Amino acid sequence: MADERAVPSAEPSSALQHEPSAETPSAGSPRPRNVTMREIAARLGVSIKTVSNVVNERPNVGSATRERVQQAIRDLNYRPQVGAQQMRTGTSGLITLAIPSLAGTYFSELAQAFADEAQRRRRSIMLHSTAAGRDEEASVLSGFTRVLGDGVVFNPLLIGEDVIAGLGRTIQPTVFIGEHLAEAALPAGSDYVRTDNERAAHDATAHLLGLGRRRIAYLGMLPTTESRQAHSTSRLRLGGVRRALTEAGAPEPVVPTVPTWSQEGGLSAGRELMDSHPEVDGIVCGNDDLARGVLLGLRMAGIDVPGQVAVIGYDNIREAAFTTPSLTTIDPDKQALAATVLDLLIERIGGYDGPARVIEAPYRLVVRGSAG
Template sequence: MSASIKDVALRAGVSVKTVSNVINDFPFVSEATRAKVRAALDELDYRPNLSARLLRGGRTGVVALAVPEIASPYFAELAAQFVQQAKGHGWTLLIDETQGAKDNERVVLDGIKSHLVDGLIVSPLALTAKEVDQRRDRTPLVLLGERLVHAPVDHVTIDNVAGAQAATDHLVARGRTRIAAIGSQPHVSGGTAALRLRGYRASLRAAKIRYDASLVVPAKSYHRPDGYAAMNVLLDLPHPPDAVFCFNDLLAIGALRALHERGRSVPGDVAVIGFDGIEEGEFHTPTLSTIRPEKGEIARLALAMLERRITEGPATSPQEAYAPFQLVVRQSTGDTLSG
């Protein structure tokens, strides 16, 4: 069993109050006494009870980040930014995975672990704005992504419509006219796929290129095999595309594999661009052009919102912020150098 504060007091030969004063770095404890207590803490490997500390009106110094898929390179890179930047707020970050399942997201929002954390940052895929508003727990919350833009809580996202339009505009500027899209999800209302499809179609309209539904291939999930399968569907068309906008980089990497196996040159026969700016794209052959959201800025904005909410409480009105993105041009759309 772990040592208690009473065990530490007995080992150091002081009162429990004195041990508490040393743990909380209160003044008016002599250096000699402080040294004895610290030695006892080390000898007994004492760990403070965070739940008890919270019950006394303090904070745990711990916040949680819940993402749909930790194995996804985008969310892994985003989580790394949160871990590093949380240190600047004096916080330890816990990371949870929801798999985009409604039951798992509800568990996070309903506060099963709320006694352990001061705040939550969640990237939901399944919950509705109404369900977020009806959550039983009042732990400070910030949402990520576009799934719940109108939920009555603080929210950080990127402009997916503008990002998708920028990607498609880039293909148009390269002289491509049969531009396909991989990643639509027609049975999912709202969310990433719908917004990126909207941006793709807006770019075609602006370029006076006729929208062709046969060039838009859905993807059940956003993994490499989905992009591989979708690219093969496009290559089997009587008139295959000369460019493809993939709704994330993993779809694009899968598409590049299919093009390689079918003997199509990139970008000579087909130009390919992705979305997310994951590191893997920079080291692929050919290197992958992409829309790169500023993941560090997403983390900075969300953590600043969470600190404000923890400090000021629920009385302040919810905030919404958009993090910037960049068009990164590499070999898969015609650049001779990887960027």
């Protein structure tokens, strides 16, 4: 995962205003007005309730009438507006996914996993990037006054645990993801789904030790700034590396900083690492983007992988299987995480108001050529 940093809506309402018809106006012509359920009903000679029942997929409509209504909906390009639905029913079928960025490969794949799982539950995912920083993350906690939605999936990065704990209760049903929240910090109305980063990095390091590697480096620590959390993803993963080395009686890891958790960051940091520490024979990377850069840098330097240096990444992004050599990596099950999160959130949206729940999502080590 990058460090510290849709689909049909459910059950549209029967008294909504709607999107314009599919007819495309010519240049300079006025925009076609919205089609209403009333107009569909009048066109077919049926009641508005009948049209509503078809739109909402209710069973009490004859098959012939249902087919006529569905055809009229297609002909007129009838679409419910989410805003009107939310005003009338209190629900929109929308869930906001607030993540630090879509620039990293992990988060783009995670967003797709959420979209897939939401579609199975007849919900829609609305993406919200908090890349603008701490104030943008605070807007998530203040209730997204400018964004529609029934609940929030939130991966905080810069905002402190004290701020989250100080809420007392979230404005909207919320499920937190990420790896650096303490259970005590969870406010009422929220749940938390996480992957055990420390244990996963421990397992990756133990795999390198099992291959006979003894001089291990960890690439993933960013330069320290006031905005970076003490319990960041990178620190948790470094803790797992250190614990595995201590248990094996191996030397402390080499821990240079990296400029970014990106391929470019891995390329530069990996080459500098081998120039300054040529004895290193195993590298655990904070994510797969870093590891891809490291692999390229080692290949450019004529260093054999895994003969001289074994490399392990984290995230199991799609490209991991297609690097040279293919990348051994930790696979946090993104689909399982998304499914668990949405199940918890939909329960909250539906009225569950019990204590905060904390669930660990599964992960596994995928062994490929870079550390086979």
